[in-house]
Amino acid sequence: MSAHAKAQPVGGPIWTRGFRLITALFAVSAVLMIWRWIVGLGAATDLSDGYPWGLWIAFDVVTGTALGCGGYAMAFLVYIFNKGRYHPLVRPAVLTSALGYTMAALAINLDVGRPLYIYLIPIRPSWWNLNSALLEVALCVMSYVAVLWIELSPAFFERWEAGPEGFLKKLSATFHPIVKKLMVPLLAVGILLPTMHQSSLGSLMLLAGKKLHGLWHTPLLPLLFLISCVGMGYAVVAFEGTLAARVFHRHRETSMLASLGKVTGAVVMGWAVLRLLDIVLRGKVGLLFSFDMYGFFFWLEVALSIVGALMLLSGSRHTEAGQFVASMLIVSSGVLYRIDTYLVAYNPGPNWSYFPTVPEQLITLGIVAFEIMLYVVLVKTFPILSGGTSARAAK
């Protein structure tokens, strides 16, 4: 392992100008969140009986968890395909996953009308409807949030073990060995759970039947959602790696990300091919050339993913710019695919329309801001990112 491989806290002041800015954004949205719980969904959102699900489900939950699939995708590569050299990318990926999923859980609490009843789900198995794909998603996401934070916990323990005597040191001494011992089943569960619920997030919309446009409604929805989240996971790792290197002036794992790019490119290309093949095999080619809004968004999804994948399969993957642009394209395609499936291609009838209100948008932004705040605090305090200060930054 190289000298860069050891994870270290980034250090430095937390309360910077940028941090104050996102804190302000979060503060505004926090007030709106409380307001939403007081006035109800009708006053705060544009949701209706026609569009029961809006921005919070389509973006914060369905897309947010897919953006949080870096940990899942990397675990597959490192622990199953045994590519140990990617190990330095795992811990930051698990952190973004833990944050992404935790934020999705927060968003669910804002979106459902009777949030306290969510907490009956894990404790009332006798009420479970085992036919409900959403029940499976709920149980998997709840467990996976816990699994991710436990997977990440060694980063906390390492720091506390090196710290002063006290409660945290004792806590680490007790639990660090237990977590180490449990790592194998924990990692396996950490791969199993996203496999289950990311595919089920696709299955959910099978039940929308004819309300979902034919270019999106396919028996392959679960498989397409699963492959797409793996591609997005890898792309997010590259994206986050670039940003972290820039912002914190760290050494960037460009060559490692280049070889990861090959994997990403292959997965994403596979998704695009499957998506097109599915349309052909279901005899819906006509819809591809109907030149309406649906055709436009379909082609946009496919084009973004194919261009991104081709970049990563070509020479561009060796440059920082190429990696960054390609991962942006792939992430955009994945985000669009989910928003399309849950909102754009969902048509409950001619009398209904939906567009997120300003409070809805601000709350979504605030949740992202909160995620960034937690990310900054955690990487500055705990050994998560690897790679020391870069030569450029040292100058």
Place this chain on the structure above:
Amino acid sequence: MATNRRALLKGMAAAGAVVASGVTTAEARARKRAPADAIGMLYDATLCIGCKTCVVACKQANGLPPDTSRGDGLWDAPDDLNSKTKNIIKLYKGEGRQSFMKAQCMHCVDPSCINACMMGSLEKREYGVVTWHGERCTGCRYCGVACPYGIPTYEYDKAFPAVVKCEMCAQRKDKPFKPACCEICPVKAVIFGTYADLLVEAKRRLAEHPDRYEPKVFGETDGGGTQVLYLSAAGIPFDKLGLPDLGPEPVPQLQQSIQHGIYQGFIAPAALFAVLAGVIWRNRKAAARGEGVDS
């Protein structure tokens, strides 16, 4: 590393085989039938005079508030089914002809909403009536996404909302399971009875006046069947009345076949877990011995 990958591929093939076998068995997911004592309604659009007495009777029987959001606020004038309106009369107007249409929960034989609902808050109760139980509902609104008829409505104006829909007057204190709309209808355009009797009656009317009706009882097979049946005037297809052409397959059939295929007996996830844990364990052991870190 070759051994590891072989072990992984073998394991995945095994898991795949389990899934595949699950899919085939699940495709045979038994078609649901209405229970023997199922009750229902039959709405004959050729008889309805659009007096909306049923709308008023429904509100009274269910204790629903007036919807005065339109006009000068002095008039109960809902513009569609909503959290204050479980039953509504609509009007279709086209090319010189018109037809009234009564909308309320269809009480599907194999309801999408019930398949969607996480905690069984929506449930098919006695007589096959679909009812909502607030003590289990998280307010996720997946039922609304799933329903092909756009029936479940939600109290968006409340901080602690309920799901509102026709429950065939199951909760009616004086006469449970006696729908007030059918009781009050002055021209018997909507009638109440057992599902079996109503189906016979609908077919009898079709046979007696084939020139008067669209040649079909909506709900006999549509979307797996509905306990509320419809007859429409000749020349006015059901989709004009807001009843979509779903085909005979129950709406939840596709999703359920796939999900049951994957999760049958929880064998595939358990097998996948075992394979994953085995491979991780071997890889880590190899790594600890200083080999196979990179392949």
